[in-house]
Amino acid sequence: MIRKLKIVILGMMGRCPFGGQTWLYLNWLRAFSTIGHDVWYVEDDTVWPYHPELNRVSDDCRYATRHIASCLERVGLKDQWAYRLADRKGACWGLDEPKLNQLYRDCDVLLNIVGATDLRDEHRKARRRVYVETDPATAELHLAMGDEHTRLAFADHDTIVTYGENYGAEDCGVPTCGIDFKKTRQPIDLELWPMHFDPNAPYFTTIGNFKQSGSDVVYNGETYHWSKHHEWEKFIHLPRRTRQQFELAMWPDEKDRERLQAQGWTLTPPLQMSLDIFGAYPAFFRKSRGEFTVAKDQNVRLRSGWFSERDACYLATGKPVIAQDTAFGRSIPTGEGLFAFRTMDEALAAIDAINSDYRRHCNKARELAQEYLSAPKIGAKLLQDIGL
16 A cells, blocks of 8 residues: 655746646646645745736736636645745745645655745755756756756755656766756646547647747857757748648747748747636647647757657647657657657658558557556656655
């Protein structure tokens, strides 16, 4: 019999109340609650949340706390949460401050998922502190270049777990800096993300940001890019090379929108859809024919093995995925339901393969999610790997 653990997940879905971040955490919460553990979601830092109704970052936490409360209730964890703005006196919801601080002392493990929280003395009272790195490569590059903030953030944790499943392989260029990384991947709750087969679905889709700035890293004289637009540019002509249609839930600046649309990409604004966590957001996946997506240059060139949480949602929904190769094929089989590509020709071949036997690839996508991404399996393995 599994010993019931008290698990605290530190996150940022109130700070960033969109579909991608929210489901990342909800799936992790379910990864532990469905196997019988006492799971709490906590947001506890000094960063003000984005307030969609005001369309700005604000110290008004009402949207953030409503968002967390409603989402936790929908996944069977009503009242299992707390939210604190740590630099504002009395700004604590869900639990009062003494109870929140006691929760840290009582928990068996504190999982800092995404690593979005800089730990303070209250957090350090937890018996075990685990950093779950969902976006590999960037922090390691900073650490290798002597970044003190990254060094302290890692040092504050007993264990570092990464989505970089190719770390340590001969072809992986991510500097591991002597750290004994444990490995995991994004879990997906198969009950909350059921299969949906539609043979007439027209579009391969994806959702995300086209261009972002500020997180490039120079390492050993080379610049490793964060923004995905560098990779999208390599495949911008894809719609001109196939009869397949594509829809991107992205809304870049006007110049980039015109360029993408001129090449045959259909664009749709993602903001409102992404705020509808249990409605429009998962519906976007269900209406898709499959996913076509690229990865960050950092993960592609350094072959980290990263696999996206959105890819997991597509596979669970029974949608085949064509994703830019980061070496994730070392951990999840490719060739049926899931394809890794490096070149335009490989992307085109994957599209043709899926469309030539669509039902088989849809069924295989769901099977891959069941075998390799199921939330209870991922949760149990992570606890085993960290000695719990």
